[in-house]
């Protein structure tokens with residue numbers, strides 16, 4: 001078996017609800033970003049949603065990306081920690097049903113991780129994450145045998161927010177480098193850059209072959225402001241950079257070239273997982289013979305489709321014909 005991508009991440013089951021801006025303000029969580037919370041806080045929030053309907057879906061940044069790659073027809077493996085509980089069973093079943101190779105023991109010493117996602121009318125998502133046993137992903141959970149069979153490993157920056165997940169991320173990178181497997185890295189969230197800027201820069205200047213970040217993250221990494229200058233500065237140190245610009249599209253940097261990728265105009269409903277699906281499009285493309293420009297174009301269309309629906313998983317996956325058509329359009 002060979003894989004396009006082997007990813008590790010925090011396995012989280014998303015519980016999504018559409019709520020008003022007033023309620024987010026009342027709840028006093030920072031809008032638009034991820035906050036780590038305990039289970040009691042999640043329950044309190046869920047109980048205060050005035051009966052808003054909730055939906056459930058296996059999530060987590062890396063999981064969303066491998067699921068997206070599988071949706072395109074790519075081959076992927078994923079390692080993460082779930083508990084030996086109903087949510088853990090749901091997560092594994094959901095991932096496997098998409099064709100994601102996931103062979104992880106279910107931990108009996110804690111609950112599966114969950115993320116309450118509050119979606120406001122402006123399509124913004126505010127995430128309250130209870131990591132549960134996902135936070136115990138450790139170097140022993142990383143499979144050297146599977147990594148050896150992959151073109152890329154994909155690491156989410158969220159793993160740096162604790163131990164042993166940070167060690168698992170660094171070990172995964174180390175195994176990849178030793179085996180000549182390329183490393184893709186997403187910085188995940190600006191709060192991580194404030195804590196780990198120097199470590200992230202070392203990775204970007206070192207083993208990372210493909211960096212994903214949004215504009216706010218690129219600004220925090222470079223201390224520059226102009227999008228193209230940010231992208232160029234990152235590309236000085238990293239072979240490939242995919243920097244997203246929300247509805248305005250993205251910039252891909254490859255071979256010293258600035259490749260602007262147009263955004264796709266859609267009616268935005270929920271931006272959850274936009275960056276994850278964008279990464280899926282790029283990773284699927286570059287591991288399946290598309291050019292960087294074609295990969296960015298595919299990613300842009302896939303991410304736009306995600307924001308035009310609820311949740312981080314495509315309700316209407318692309319057909320093979322659509323993938324080929326989108327890749328061939330540029």
Ligand SMILES: Nc1ncnc2c1ncn2[C@@H]1O[C@H](COP(=O)(O)OP(=O)(O)OP(=O)(O)O)[C@@H](O)[C@H]1O
Nearest residue numbers: 214244245246247249250268273274275300303304
């Ligand atoms: N409103 C939108 N309309 C169309 N496409 C969008 C919109 N918002 C995001 N996208 C697409 O998704 C990509 C990623 O979006 P963004 O730059 O917001 O990343 P992000 O901050 O990592 O996203 P998130 O963390 O919400 O998943 C963009 O490059 C674009 O292709």
Ligand SMILES: O=C(O)C[C@@H](O)[C@H](O)C(=O)CO
Nearest residue numbers: 012059060061115272273274
């Ligand atoms: O960042 C997002 O918009 C969504 C995911 O990255 C997130 O990790 C998630 O799905 C939470 O479980």
